[in-house]
Structures are given as C-alpha cells and as structure tokens.
Amino acid sequence: MTKRRPIASCSVGIGLRSPHVSEIAATRPELAFLEVHAENYMAETPALDRLLELRRDYPVSLHGVALSLGSAEELDRRHLHRFKALIERIEPMLVSEHLAWSAIDGTYLNDLLPLPYTEASLDLFCRHVEEAQEGLGRRLLIENPSSYLRYRYSPIPEAEFIAEIACRTGCGILCDVNNIHVSAWNFGFDPITYLDALPVDAIGEIHLAGHHAAEDVDILIDDHGSRVAKPVWELHTAALRRFGPVPTLIEWDTNLPTLEVLLDEANHAGELAHVHRYVDAA
Amino acid sequence: MCTDMSMLLELQMRLRRAVLGGDTAEIVAAIQGDGLDPAARVGIYRHHAFATLGDALQGTFPVVCRLVDKRFFAYVAHEYLREHPPHSRCLVEYGADFADFLAGFAPCEKLPYLADVARFEWALNIAATVREATPLQAEMLATVPAQKAAYVALRLQPSLSYFASPWPIDAIWQANKMDEVPPIDITSGGASLEIRRAGEAVSWRRLDPGSFEFRTALADGLVLAAAMAAATMRDPAFDLTAALRQVFAEGLAVAFCISPKQETSR
Numbered sequence: 422m423t424k425r426r427p428i429a430s431c432s433v434g435i436g437l438r439s440p441h442v443s444e445i446a447a448t449r450p451e452l453a454f455l456e457v458h459a460e461n462y463m464a465e466t467p468a469l470d471r472l473l474e475l476r477r478d479y480p481v482s483l484h485g486v487a488l489s490l491g492s493a494e495e496l497d498r499r500h501l502h503r504f505k506a507l508i509e510r511i512e513p514m515l516v517s518e519h520l521a522w523s524a525i526d527g528t529y530l531n532d533l534l535p536l537p538y539t540e541a542s543l544d545l546f547c548r549h550v551e552e553a554q555e556g557l558g559r560r561l562l563i564e565n566p567s568s569y570l571r572y573r574y575s576p577i578p579e580a581e582f583i584a585e586i587a588c589r590t591g592c593g594i595l596c597d598v599n600n601i602h603v604s605a606w607n608f609g610f611d612p613i614t615y616l617d618a619l620p621v622d623a624i625g626e627i628h629l630a631g632h633h634a635a636e637d638v639d640i641l642i643d644d645h646g647s648r649v650a651k652p653v654w655e656l657h658t659a660a661l662r663r664f665g666p667v668p669t670l671i672e673w674d675t676n677l678p679t680l681e682v683l684l685d686e687a688n689h690a691g692e693l694a695h696v697h698r699y700v701d702a703a
Numbered sequence: 704m705c706t707d708m709s710m711l712l713e714l715q716m717r718l719r720r721a722v723l724g725g726d727t728a729e730i731v732a733a734i735q736g737d738g739l740d741p742a743a744r745v746g747i748y749r750h751h752a753f754a755t756l757g758d759a760l761q762g763t764f765p766v767v768c769r770l771v772d773k774r775f776f777a778y779v780a781h782e783y784l785r786e787h788p789p790h791s792r793c794l795v796e797y798g799a800d801f802a803d804f805l806a807g808f809a810p811c812e813k814l815p816y817l818a819d820v821a822r823f824e825w826a827l828n829i830a831a832t833v834r835e836a837t838p839l840q841a842e843m844l845a846t847v848p849a850q851k852a853a854y855v856a857l858r859l860q861p862s863l864s865y866f867a868s869p870w871p872i873d874a875i876w877q878a879n880k881m882d883e884v885p886p887i888d889i890t891s892g893g894a895s896l897e898i899r900r901a902g903e904a905v906s907w908r909r910l911d912p913g914s915f916e917f918r919t920a921l922a923d924g925l926v927l928a929a930a931m932a933a934a935t936m937r938d939p940a941f942d943l944t945a946a947l948r949q950v951f952a953e954g955l956a957v958a959f960c961i962s963p964k965q966e967t968s969r
Contacts, residue, residue, distance in 0.1 A: 460792055460793050466795070493709075525712070527790055529791065529792045531755050545711065569744050569748065570734050570741065571737065572735065
C-alpha cells in the first residue's frame with residue numbers, strides 16, 4: 422500500500438514579458454511567482470526598476486539563458502559576477518540554467534546548443550555547475566533542453582545525464598515538460614520513460630510552453646509561442662503524479678498573447694496542480 | 704581527459720562556424736541523421752540564432768529598420784551577424800559597431816545618413832541601459848588650487864554620448880517614429896547632439912558648436928584647458944565660466960581629477 426503525502430503549495434507562475442508589466446502592476450493578478458530571463462535585467466534599464474517594484478508583491482524566479490555551462494572552456498567570470506549582482510538585488514525564489522552551451526571562444530550564439538552526453542562532458546558540466554553554484558551563492562536548477570540534433574557519439578541517455586548532474590552537484594532539476602515532449606517526438610523516445618528516470622527529490626520547477634510543427638520536416642520546434650498543447654498537458658499530468666505539485670511556469674515568449682490568455686493557461690495549470698496535490702510516496 | 708576536452712572544444716567550434724553560416728561539412732559527420740539530413744538539423748539552430756539576434760538588432764535600431772524596410776534589414780542584419788557575432792551575453796549590449804558596419808556596407812550607399820541614424824540609436828540605447836550617477840557639486844572644485852585649475856579633468860555621466868552628423872539625424876529619427884512619416888528636408892543641415900539619461904527617460908538636444916566641442920573634449924577625458932582650447936577653435940567667443948556653470952547645473956559631471964602631466968591640446 423502506498424502512503425499519500427500532501428504537498429502544501431500549488432504554485433503557478435508566468436514568464437514576465439514587457440508588454441504585460443503595466444497590466445500586472447495595475448491589476449496584481451493572483452500568481453505564485455514571476456519568472457524573467459536574468460540576462461534581460463543585467464543592464465540598468467527602466468525595466469529593471471519595474472521588476473524591482475513588482476518584486477515587492479511577487480516572488481521572482483531568475484532563469485539564466487547564457488551562462489553556457491556546457492562550454493568546453495572556463496566559465497565567463499564577468500557574466501557570473503553580473504548574475505550574482507542581480508541575484509543580490511532580486512533575492513529570487515529560484516535560480517535556473519540550462520543543460521546546453523551557447524558561447525565559445527568569445528562568441529555568444531544566443532541559442533541553447535546541445536551537448537554530446539559522454540563521461541567527459543558530464544565531468545565538465547558538473548564542474549561548471551559546482552563553480553556556478555559557488556560563484557552565485559545559490560543552488561541552481563538545471564533545465565532539460567529541447568533538441569533538434571543528437572551526436573553520433575553520445576552514449577548516455579539525456580535523462581540519466583541530468584539525473585547524474587543533480588546527484589553529483591546537489592543542483593535541482595527544472596523539468597521542462599514541453600521540451601521532453603518535443604525531443605521525444607523528434608527522436609522517437611518514450612517521454613514517460615524519460616520522466617521516470619528523473620529523481621523526484623531533485624525536481625524544483627516545471628516549465629510548460631507551446632511548440633509548433635516545422636513546415637517541411639517531421640520535427641517539433643519549441644517556440645514558446647502558443648498555448649500548451651494537449652499532449653503536453655497529458656505529460657504534465659504524468660509529471661505531477663510522479664513529482665507532486667512543484668512551482669510551475671507558463672512560458673510564452675513569442676507571438677505574445679493578452680495577459681488574460683496567459684492567466685487562463687496558468688489557471689489550468691493551477692487546477693491540475695490542485696487535482697494532483699497528493700503524490701504517491703514510495 | 705585533456706583529449707576528450709579538446710575534442711569537445713573542436714566539436715563546439717565546428718558547430719559555431721556552421722551556426723554562423725559557415726561550412727556545415729565539418730560538423731555533419733558528428734551528427735546522427737535520425738531520418739533527416741544532419742545539415743538540415745544544424746539549419747534549425749542557425750535559423751533560431753539569426754532570427755533572434757536579428758530581432759534584437761531590430762529592437763535596438765528600429766528607425767534604421769524602418770528606413771530600409773524589414774526585409775532588407777533582415778538581410779543587413781544577417782550579413783552583420785556573420786561578420787560581427789555578439790560577444791556580450793546581454794543582447795541590449797549587441798550592436799556597438801553596427802553603425803560602422805553600415806557605413807561600409809555597399810548596398811546602403813544610397814542612404815548616406817543611415818549609419819548616423821544607427822549611431823544615434825546606439826547612443827539612445829546606451830542612455831536607456833546605464834543608470835545616472837550622483838552629480839558632482841561645483842563646490843567640490845573649490846578645493847583645487849588656482850594654479851592647477853587648468854589641469855582638472857571631469858568624468859561625465861556614463862549615459863552621455865556626443866556625436867555630430869552632417870545630416871539632421873534627430874529630425875530624421877523623430878519623423879520616422881511617427882505612424883505617418885512627415886516630409887523631412889534632409890538638406891537642412893547637420894546636428895551636433897548630446898544624448899543622455901535623465902531620470903527614467905532618455906533625452907537628447909542639439910548643442911551650439913562651442914558647447915559641443917567643449918563637452919565632447921571633456922567626455923574624451925581632456926583637461927579644462929585643452930577642452931577650452933578646442934571649444935575656442937570652433938567658437939572664438941566661447942565663455943568657459945558660463946559653459947562650466949552649465950555643465951554643473953545640468954548634473955553632467957560625476958567626478959574629477961587633476962592631471963598636470965596631460966597635454967593641454969589635442
């Protein structure tokens with residue numbers, strides 16, 4: 422017989438995008454948290470001032486997109502310092518980054534590029550996560566990427582790779598359910614098996630977003646530009662059954678909808694979290 | 704281990720070249736096809752990188768984009784990205800040399816003011832992303848001995864930019880921010896501009912030749928005597944006392960130092 426343990430929070434947040442800032446400030450919708458891309462707030466812009474104002478009413482999650490933890494070179498210390506300075510100002514509830522690389526030899530490519538999953542890249546990535554956690558003074562959550570290519574030599578399955586990073590470094594995992602769906606479709610693996618390979622205790626956040634099908638090839642593209650698709654909601658339900666309700670984010674970065682649509686998606690996620698507020702404890 | 708790392712580095716350098724529009728041949732051998740041409744898989748990443756970086760440039764240079772139209776801008780941005788990919792990981796800091804690139808980009812020759820519009824938009828971007836520092840009070844200079852006054856160098860607000868153009872750049876820019884672009888006389892003469900952050904807002908103004916020369920010299924780190932000499936060359940009636948009072952009244956100076964060894968002329 423399995424025991425059922427209650428989970429206190431059913432916390433759902435949304436990605437904060439500049440066209441929605443004024444409306445959120447004026448209407449103060451009920452949201453558990455707001456998430457922003459850290460790199461968009463590292464300069465002294467009026468947008469940073471507005472984020473600091475919203476911070477008085479909402480917990481903020483800082484989602485880094487450019488630390489490039491997978492680069493086969495030293496971490497960019499200047500960028501790490503800027504990230505830390507932002508953390509000190511925002512005092513975020515969560516700090517996350519990606520299982521990817523985006524910069525090499527002084528060039529920043531503004532994309533989350535895939536790593537081959539090997540023993541060597543695992544050692545490298547873990548060393549960088551440890552250095553980043555040390556430098557930032559915070560535990561990181563590492564997000565699984567959406568992928569469109571994999572390497573011929575990449576012997577470790579991605580879910581095992583990310584589980585091992587969490588095990589070795591003590592970091593948490595940001596489980597992007599849409600990314601699992603997209604990559605599973607693109608490479609023909611079973612998304613439930615992927616979920617099952619992730620360690621429950623390490624899951625610190627879930628991301629949900631939209632994707633679209635490429636026009637001429639059978640590939641799904643993660644674009645954060647539409648409502649969460651039905652199969653992703655279904656996979657999310659499976660994730661909630663396994664992980665219990667963890668802070669869940671609705672990400673929407675392109676083709677921005679009205680705030681109302683975004684809040685509608687967040688409500689739906691909240692309802693699911695409420696239904697699955699108990700998790701089967703082993 | 705070292706070999707493994709250098710192999711990973713080589714792999715990443717190859718993918719970088721391919722993403723930036725270079726040869727994909729040297730990376731495709733490392734990529735599994737999974738039912739699709741590996742080069743097409745690289746193309747998905749390349750498309751994303753160029754599209755998002757192009758959007759970032761368009762966000763920083765909206766009037767340049769409007770002047771050349773969106774499709775042509777996408778082409779210009781593509782060429783610029785290939786030659787000048789970003790170094791900073793904050794995209795608001797991307798595009799510092801876009802104006803110089805435009806100035807040397809042959810297909811834009813018919814719009815001789817385009818590069819200066821880009822310079823103006825870059826200055827607006829700097830002002831929008833740099834906070835104002837606490838202004839220096841003029842009284843602080845009272846501590847400087849009279850014989851050293853000529854060797855005072857002021858540090859100005861970090862949000863400030865100065866640039867002069869033979870074209871009425873501010874008028875061109877403003878007109879192109881409107882829904883319906885009104886007629887602009889581009890032969891109406893140049894503009895010597897000061898762009899800065901003022902509170903939350905970004906502002907700019909035209910300066911008279913003497914003030915422009917004086918403030919540009921100060922921004923370049925020249926001492927007062929040298930800045931005055933430069934200003935007087937442009938405007939024989941230049942009044943140092945009044946100009947300095949104005950610099951402090953506008954809160955432009957944030958610090959000073961005495962630099963007796965500095966040359967007093969440029």
